[in-house]
Amino acid sequence: MQGFSELRLGRLDDVRVSVVLHPGATLLSLTAGTLGGRPHGIPRHWRRAVVAAAPRNAAEVLRPLFVPQFSVIPDCVSPTVSMSEADTHLERLADLSPDTLLAELETEFPQALPAQWQPVVERPRAWIQAYAHLMRVLWQEFKPVWHRADSLLKRERERVGSAAVADHLETVLTDLSPRFRFSGTSLGLPDQQANRFDLNGRRLALVPIVSGNGASIFAFDHPDTVWIGYPLPALGVLWNDGAQDTTPADSLVLTLGRARATILRVARTSLTMSEVASLLHSTAAAATYHCAQLEAAGLLVRERHGRHVRVHVTPKGDALVDLLA
Incomplete structure (x- = not known):
């Protein structure tokens, strides 16, 4: 049975991160x-x-x-x-x-x-x-x-860079891949020889991969750098052989993705989950997933009021919206 190797990051404020476009x-x-x-x-x-x-x-x-x-x-x-x-x-x-x-x-x-x-x-x-x-x-x-993935790769570099500059690296690490597990201070990656490793002051290099949505490769044994390969966001554009979306995205969208940026902007006024789903033109399950990821990153709070679950932005989320507006 496949387990997980754990990379212990320590304080995220101390993590030095970069994006490497590595074919x-x-x-x-x-x-x-x-x-x-x-x-x-x-x-x-x-x-x-x-x-x-x-x-x-x-x-x-x-x-x-x-x-x-x-x-x-x-x-x-x-x-x-x-x-x-x-x-x-x-x-x-x-x-x-x-x-x-x-x-x-x-x-x-x-x-x-x-x-x-x-x-x-x-x-x-x-x-x-x-x-x-x-x-x-x-x-x-x-x-x-x-x-063909060149513009998507450059956009990903900008997305991670925006998050790092804004001290919101957790928003990136939370959503690198559905196969990864982010706890807040450590990152778990699927590995047949599961083990524990410490970042220990080394640079964290994130390497977007142009292959499949389950891509997961990494190396923890280099003295200066730990690198993690993960699926390039928006791979579906390439899979479908369609034209790439070259419309400039704002910094909040680059950092969180379009759906979560939308939620965070409108959640400054309390919304029910059904209102969120309607706003995103998505299923209730998809809306719940996006809100859960924002909550895990400390940007959103979900609270039950009677029969409804309402969401609203946290001070941390509010500051991120203002910073990247």
């Missing part, structure tokens, strides 16, 4: 979600396109990386080992020495080499060549989608 994280998520059997929520037509482009031996080549109940990928073959462009990683991968791979496997598994890596150890050069070819093919197939 390597998207390439890894895309590979894991289409050919690795991991639940990244990639839409069916994208999966079909990737599978159709992949060489016939793709499943065999990737087996060591994505064996069930196992999530270790050696740094020398991971597209996320550095924050470089995916093309640069592919060039390095093509020149990877078998000795480098074997040495890293020995360091990673000092006691006993897992069975799935045994064929790689027996023919390391052949495996590196097959893996490098596979990753190059997948990236060439998906690279146009990454470029």
